Amino acid sequence: MNTLTTTVRTPAVRRLRALARAELTLLGRNRGVVLTALMVPLSVPFSVRPALDGLDLEKHGVSVGAAMLTAAIGFSFLFAVYTALVNTYVARREELVLKRLRTGEISDTGILTGTALPALTLGLAQALVLCAGCAVLLHAGAPRAPYLTLLGLLAGLVLSAALAALTASFTPTVESGQVTALPLVLVSMTGSGIMFPTEAMPERLASVCELLPLSPAVRLVRAGWTGQLSAYEALGAAATALAWTVVAVFAVRRWFRWEPRR
């Protein structure tokens, strides 16, 4: 057993890859999910624009391009990752796929992660395409602090997946997922700076909204473009995002249901 380190690490990675590959195949076969995942975020810059035009964004130091980009990436978090994964987790539980996987060697964390990987990859790809597209087409320019945008993307994607697993814990059927996923979608769109920047809110309300789960991620993504975030503020946002992720992961470990109710 001189290859202990490799035997410990490699099988876990191999199992993740095997599960992710199967999920990717399934994702490709679900036209509805693919269509939503592709169309919603891509159409957002155009659907959100009228609302943004009504705001005096320049006063808050946010360009229309950056605001729309944030909206589009926020929609990526919410639809390509969050609602899509709520749907997937619940569907796999209903099909008893999760229960069957738990009879095998893959760990519980591995099952949830492997299942999420294709959606996370899709979300990331979408975000990168949106960044490039907005930079070129909407003259948003190059990001001033790209590492903040990347950090925001990472935080947003991971948290969206963790929150999806948490929501799935309390979602009995695929159909009811359309209801249980709604609160986070609505709250995030209005309160987390997706539909309009939190800078445009009254100050007291804005400071509360900054504590919502997806707010820090959205804030970091936009700050990468505007460069208007002090190191202190950036750390605060990252800490908030991390806190939410820890809470979500803890809650999932505690409450996730692997089998349908009898």
Add this chain to the structure above:
Amino acid sequence: MNTDGHEHAIEVTGLRRVYGGGFEAVRGITFSVARGEIFALLGTNGAGKTSTVEVLEGLAAPAGGRIRVLGHDPFHERDAVRPRTGVMLQEGGFPAELTVAETARMWAGCTTGARPEHEVLELVGLTGKHGVRVKQLSGGERRRLDLALALLGDPEVLFLDEPTSGLDAEGRRDTWTLVRRLRDAGTTVLLTTHYLEEAEGLADRLAILHEGRIAAYGTPAEVTAGRPSRISFELPDGYFLGDLPPLAALGVCGHENDGKVVRLRTLELQRTATAVLVWAERAGVELRGLDVRPASLEEAFLGIARTGFPPPGRGREQGGEEAA
């Protein structure tokens, strides 16, 4: 040969399982399965078969008692047990939109030392189905796919929860042959079934569960020993049950009579049958629908399902039934 030094592949002591609502599905059962043995758990629906198997598979922690699979706790020592067990759940658990080959590839990727997928698919007779989506498979084909995946890792212990439900007679026989071959190659098999002939023909030993407890335990011969055999026939026209010699003197331990068909239960089949036939010969009558059958697992099973627990060590059925 394994080096753990455990004689038993599975050891269960005082196992209890309680569900969230407080329902106690398994109420303190004890049994063991030797290495290389086929062990069957029998029982009516709700007797606790699946609840027991799920705990042994490590899907849930027991509410009480102690279990060891290959010397380990399957729930808390998951990593030590899983690579050595194969599991077939009572119901599928495969994404409907994947093909057979894709499903097998996914499982192979999750299994240490997996055999080539086509090999196990061939074992269960799914060779021509590689490109078919799971949702288009028949119920029996899905069961066979499930069995194939349980065999992927060459398990030392195989858990099969109702492996032949939904299979036709031929598919069932094929599965039995396969399970016997696995046993002969050294695999330990724990299966649940509600097909009594399956348990009788396949199992080296078995336990009959009833309301979360073990009502009978042993080899099929041990479990059926002491169970009454049955004789049934139609009374000839004009004859009544009272026209027969006194039943107790024939060794009969129970009877039913709906006016036409007589059903006798006896622990001394030859003596009772002879007496009935001699009587018929002397009376010069024909016993239509004559049916003589020795004690079977079915008899034992139905006896338990009807009356609950047989008194230990005695074959006679409980008194309450005689009057019924």
